[in-house]
Structures are given as C-alpha cells and as structure tokens.
C-alpha cells in the first residue's frame with residue numbers, strides 16, 4: 001500500500017483550511033473503553049496514527065473530550081512536529097463525567113478555555129479546524145457562535161465547523177462565521193441528515209459523516225453489502241466507505257479504529273470503485 005492509495009479518494013477544499021484528501025481518520029477510537037482514559041496499549045495507538053499518515057491521510061479528526069485529552073495528547077506524541085500538509089480538526093463543547101457519558105457545555109468562557117487547552121495539547125499556535133461538538137441548548141446559541149467567531153478573528157483557530165446540527169442551525173451560525181464543515185451521523189443505514197448533506201453540497205461545506213462504516217443488517221452475510229463486497233473482492237466496511245465517497249463530492253469520511261489492520265482495510269476503500277449497478281443496489285436496499 002502506498003501514499004497514492006488514499007489520494008484515490010480525491011480532494012476537497014475546506015473553506016479557510018485548504019485542500020484535504022477526502023478519506024481521513026477519526027481519532028476517537030485510540031482511547032480507553034467508552035472513549036475514557038488511556039488505551040491499553042499506547043504504542044499501538046500511536047502506531048495507528050503514524051500508519052494513517054504514512055498511507056497518505058492528511059485530515060485527522062479528534063476532540064478535547066476523547067479521553068478526555070487522551071486523543072489530542074497521543075496525536076501530538078505520535079506526530080509532532082507535524083508533517084507538511086497534515087490538518088488536524090478538533091472539537092470543543094462536550095464535557096465528560098465517565099465512560100460513555102457526554103454533556104454539552106457551551107458557555108463562551110468554557111469554549112475559550114478548551115481552545116486554549118487544545119492549542120497546548122496539540123502543540124500548535126493555531127487550531128486548523130475547530131468544530132462546536134454540540135450546541136448547548138441551555139446557552140444562547142448566538143453567544144456560542146459569537147465566541148467561536150472571536151477566537152477565529154484572534155487567530156487562535158483557522159476554520160470553524162459544527163456537529164450534529166440542522167440546516168436552520170447552520171444558517172444561524174453562518175451569520176457569525178463561514179461554516180467550513182458539518183459533522184453529523186450519516187451512513188448507509190442512517191440517512192436522517194440527508195437535508196444537511198444537500199445543504200452542504202449547495203454551500204460548499206465539507207460534510208463529515210460520523211459512524212461511517214456502520215452498515216447494520218445490510219452487511220450481514222447474504223445481505224446486499226456483503227454480496228457487493230464478495231463480488232468486488234472487498235470487505236463490507238470498504239463497501240460502506242466507497243458508497244459514502246461516491247454519494248457526494250463534499251463527503252469526508254473519517255473511519256475510526258484502534259487497530260492498524262482495520263486502518264489499512266478502511267483506507268484501501270479509497271481505491272474501491274462501486275459500479276453504477278452496485279451503487280444503485282445497495283442505495284436502494286438502504
């Protein structure tokens with residue numbers, strides 16, 4: 001496998017950030033169970049990150065809350081000084097009380113503190129892309145968006161994005177700053193954010209689908225994804241990723257894993273082309 005493999009996924013120009021290869025890496029799964037604490041094998045987690053970059057990944061997604069802190073710290077340990085062209089997207093706005101527990105906090109002073117801490121953990125002067133992890137429903141949304149816009153004006157962040165939002169929320173945020181990316185749950189079997197994807201296409205916003213490789217029952221033996229995988233000499237995960245990459249030119253999947261073998265399998269999806277009939281068949285089944 002060579003660098004040119006990930007390049008097969010094509011590129012996308014993220015507003016205010018620059019060009020990235022469309023198939024990236026999600027660094028949520030390199031922490032302990034429940035996205036809490038350190039992984040059992042830190043060296044393996046760092047090996048996954050280094051291998052991703054070796055294979056041509058130039059867009060890594062993380063968050064202050066993964067661990068918390070663990071994912072950002074491991075990225076810096078494994079990859080700093082960062083290779084030319086590598087872009088790291090992080091997030092703020094979620095707090096952690098234990099494994100699998102997440103509570104949104106969007107008070108402006110908290111968002112600012114988390115940006116300062118992410119700068120420190122990632123060892124950078126400016127965050128490439130900061131995504132508001134969740135809009136805190138208990139805090140005025142304009143106050144949250146306004147603080148992000150201030151942080152961008154001050155040069156602490158390059159581009160700004162959102163996560164788990166509606167079209168109306170994207171439009172509200174766009175009154176404060178250019179929305180460069182949106183990160184919503186989206187995969188073959190969860191298309192609830194179809195309207196957000198279409199809005200992203202119309203407005204040149206990068207759409208980052210999380211949980212990208214989940215194909216649920218469709219991937220079961222004998223199901224449409226498994227059948228397509230057999231026919232193409234691929235795996236169901238690769239078919240799920242190839243379907244996403246074909247679904248839209250603004251699609252930026254960030255499959256996550258703590259395993260080098262799964263990473264290599266997932267990145268090979270960049271070179272997997274779904275023919276029209278296969279694409280239509282699994283699309284219709286979903």
Ligand SMILES: NC(=O)c1ccc[n+]([C@@H]2O[C@H](COP(=O)([O-])OP(=O)(O)OC[C@H]3O[C@@H](n4cnc5c(N)ncnc54)[C@H](OP(=O)(O)O)[C@@H]3O)[C@@H](O)[C@H]2O)c1
Nearest residue numbers: 026027028061163210211212213214237255256257258262
């Ligand atoms: N914005 C948000 O609210 C939000 C929420 C969740 C995630 N995210 C981001 O999105 C990224 C991707 O989401 P995700 O990690 O939830 O979902 P995902 O990438 O669809 O799936 C990851 C899960 O699938 C397993 N896996 C990965 N590759 C595999 C393969 N080739 N074969 C079999 N199993 C495989 C992983 O386990 P192993 O580690 O064992 O491979 C892990 O349990 C995250 O890393 C994170 O950066 C964002």
